[in-house]
Amino acid sequence: MKNGITITNKEDEKMTKVIALANQKGGVGKTTTAVNLGIGLARQGKKVLLVDADAQGNLTDSLGWNEPDKLPVSLATIMSKVIMEEQIDPDEGILHHDEGVDLMPANIELSAMEVSLVNTMSREIVLRNYLKEVKGKYDYVLIDCMPSLGMITVNALAAADSVVIPVQSHYLPAKGMSQLLQTINRVKKNINPNLKIDGALITMVDNRTNFAKEISSLLRENYGDKLRVFKTEIPLAIKAAETSAEGKSIYSHDAHGKAAAAYEALTKEVLSDGRKQEKHKADLAR
Numbered sequence: 001m002k003n004g005i006t007i008t009n010k011e012d013e014k015m016t017k018v019i020a021l022a023n024q025k026g027g028v029g030k031t032t033t034a035v036n037l038g039i040g041l042a043r044q045g046k047k048v049l050l051v052d053a054d055a056q057g058n059l060t061d062s063l064g065w066n067e068p069d070k071l072p073v074s075l076a077t078i079m080s081k082v083i084m085e086e087q088i089d090p091d092e093g094i095l096h097h098d099e100g101v102d103l104m105p106a107n108i109e110l111s112a113m114e115v116s117l118v119n120t121m122s123r124e125i126v127l128r129n130y131l132k133e134v135k136g137k138y139d140y141v142l143i144d145c146m147p148s149l150g151m152i153t154v155n156a157l158a159a160a161d162s163v164v165i166p167v168q169s170h171y172l173p174a175k176g177m178s179q180l181l182q183t184i185n186r187v188k189k190n191i192n193p194n195l196k197i198d199g200a201l202i203t204m205v206d207n208r209t210n211f212a213k214e215i216s217s218l219l220r221e222n223y224g225d226k227l228r229v230f231k232t233e234i235p236l237a238i239k240a241a242e243t244s245a246e247g248k249s250i251y252s253h254d255a256h257g258k259a260a261a262a263y264e265a266l267t268k269e270v271l272s273d274g275r276k277q278e279k280h281k282a283d284l285a286r
Contacts, residue, residue, distance in 0.1 A: 057105065
């Protein structure tokens, strides 16, 4: 037992992939991607934990818990217990969604937690210490980061194996992207040397324009081999925006639409990446 949490089997830990969805710009499709990639992976038979790491609780709300501030246990509660080295049940606070994913919710209390982390020992790895002990029963953990580069986002990057960066198809804030990549590099250098960037995911694509092609070219031109761009692009779809109001995924809301097809393709791309990385790890271990 460590920090009041029962330790899981180390072999199980190796099989879990933790992905942070990060971009300090809001409105780029992080939460929608977390929901639909997470449920997409569950539809492929994977066990998935979604972690809402945003004090606004948008992921929690999108999955149908419309008053996150009334939840008795949230990510802030759990992180406080880890800091205080209090006993934690590995299932404590985890909610179960009808479409087969689990959720660690967030609410406004996470804002206060971010402030208190400033004076906490090992402040960057509180979330990692929690996930290290509960992730063994999951194939994937997806962390929906808040639109900032504060201490909670640093915790997410410190806990992650890789990062997916959703980017709007019609707007690339060059300064913001540079800041995000610098933060990822700092975390990689100082806290989490194995952190990788899976790639940039272009979202809100309007096929009537050439913006997506232009953004993709700009990303390649400016960041070259530092940043891969996913083949899958997520289309602009009204129905995708409607899903959060219903607490459902795009697969339940509009199973045959373009957005559902795109998220299914993204899911397969992420699974393929995971298989390649596992093979690479196995080859290195020989």
